[in-house]
Amino acid sequence: MAKKVQLTETILRDAHQSQAATRMRIDEMLPVASKLDEVGYYSIECWGGATFDSCLRFLNEDPWERLRKLRKAMPKTKLQMLLRGQNILGYKHYADDVVEEFVKKSIQNGINVIRIFDALNDTRNMKACIDAILKYKNEDKSGLGVVCEATLCYTVSEVHTREYFVNLAKELEGMGADVICLKDMANLLLPYETYELVKALKQAVKCPIHLHTHNTSGTGNMIYLKAIEAGVDIVDTALSPMGNGTSQPATEPLIATLQGTEYDTGLDLSYVTEIAEHFKGVAERLTKDGYLNKKALQTDVKGLIYQVPGGMLSNLMNQLKEANAMDKYDEVLAEVPKVRADLGYPPLVTPSSQIVGSQAVLNVLSGERYKMVTKEVKGIVRGEYGKLPVEIKADLVKKIIGDEPRITCRPADNIKPELEKYREEIKEYIEQEEDVLSYALFPQVALKFFKYRQANKMNLDSEIGDVATKIQPV
Numbered sequence: 001m002a003k004k005v006q007l008t009e010t011i012l013r014d015a016h017q018s019q020a021a022t023r024m025r026i027d028e029m030l031p032v033a034s035k036l037d038e039v040g041y042y043s044i045e046c047w048g049g050a051t052f053d054s055c056l057r058f059l060n061e062d063p064w065e066r067l068r069k070l071r072k073a074m075p076k077t078k079l080q081m082l083l084r085g086q087n088i089l090g091y092k093h094y095a096d097d098v099v100e101e102f103v104k105k106s107i108q109n110g111i112n113v114i115r116i117f118d119a120l121n122d123t124r125n126m127k128a129c130i131d132a133i134l135k136y137k138n139e140d141k142s143g144l145g146v147v148c149e150a151t152l153c154y155t156v157s158e159v160h161t162r163e164y165f166v167n168l169a170k171e172l173e174g175m176g177a178d179v180i181c182l183k184d185m186a187n188l189l190l191p192y193e194t195y196e197l198v199k200a201l202k203q204a205v206k207c208p209i210h211l212h213t214h215n216t217s218g219t220g221n222m223i224y225l226k227a228i229e230a231g232v233d234i235v236d237t238a239l240s241p242m243g244n245g246t247s248q249p250a251t252e253p254l255i256a257t258l259q260g261t262e263y264d265t266g267l268d269l270s271y272v273t274e275i276a277e278h279f280k281g282v283a284e285r286l287t288k289d290g291y292l293n294k295k296a297l298q299t300d301v302k303g304l305i306y307q308v309p310g311g312m313l314s315n316l317m318n319q320l321k322e323a324n325a326m327d328k329y330d331e332v333l334a335e336v337p338k339v340r341a342d343l344g345y346p347p348l349v350t351p352s353s354q355i356v357g358s359q360a361v362l363n364v365l366s367g368e369r370y371k372m373v374t375k376e377v378k379g380i381v382r383g384e385y386g387k388l389p390v391e392i393k394a395d396l397v398k399k400i401i402g403d404e405p406r407i408t409c410r411p412a413d414n415i416k417p418e419l420e421k422y423r424e425e426i427k428e429y430i431e432q433e434e435d436v437l438s439y440a441l442f443p444q445v446a447l448k449f450f451k452y453r454q455a456n457k458m459n460l461d462s463e464i465g466d467v468a469t470k471i472q473p474v
């Protein structure tokens, strides 16, 4: 049965998040936006993930304004975002009213495909997002529709079996998902297992299956090919100047591979190559400014052993560089899977990847495991992030939080509505309703940005400078 495969282009989001600390600017996107719009992608991922934080923190850009500009420049293609479930785009759980408002504003400002995940695959943490998408679908002004894409975060452990993922997919479909994403953020899938898993998912659910991987350990292209043979509907790729390595497999080779076969994407290879030329220049700029590190482009099979997602490797490198401890890199990498096992095998994805990574760094640098514990690790142990795949051993619980209480309910059930409080706190800076959400997510960073914005309008000097480089995975 002939089956056209569709592509999602990630160059405006995950590609530079995974290779270049999310530093691509809107002025580097807009010159080719109308061309990207003509390619015929299933969607263009361009928002969410770490882009929101990076806009406010490093680029002095209003992320909402970026979205509106992209929407205007690409009226024909579905715009996609990545949303961390109840964490929205931040690192903690937010109240349901903030989640609902964020989803509504994302749709109103031009997002079509919302990919939601929870770092622990705890579906309770995705429910408020899914419900909000279903509720505000009709707020779409683009005419392209809104797609609720719910995610299985792929990982490997004794509990993460094929059956586990199939059951999770069925549950998410039952909750209202339009598309199921199989998200292999750490490039842990292997081609033949991919084939079996995609087959099983296609049999179990009616939703299209959208596969996301990275090429960190060099298996990405093979994963896609086997997934395509198993009937996957959509895959994520990045144009070659920022494809491969810790980013997605490159777009052009896959188009070429499928050309003339029953899976032909129908995309024009030479046209896409013209667009790639532009991003060569962007990649050069990012390299020159020190954000794009050659190491992120090398095939690193350590990923298959240590189960570390794309951007997390560069993140760990930066942390160790700052601590003047690059010689401990291999030791820290070896500590990561141990911390993960200790903490009940959470999949490694933002924020759990940072939490596990930072704790691994502490365990190595302090010379004694769990001598120092981050507040996030304490939070995981208390149940504040949701249900862990495997229960943590009692003696470790005791060592980390003593006799403190632990929760078993949906974490957001304990959070009262917060939106009005945030609105009140920054009322003097509000220029648009969306500002309240920026502030809710990143209070200090957003406030600094609002002040910069105000100062700029009044032609005052601003003291906003760049902060340290930071690469965030997913």
Ligand SMILES: [Mn+2]
Residues within 6 Å of the ligand: 014, 185, 212, 213, 214, 310, 473, 474
């Ligand atoms: Mn990713």
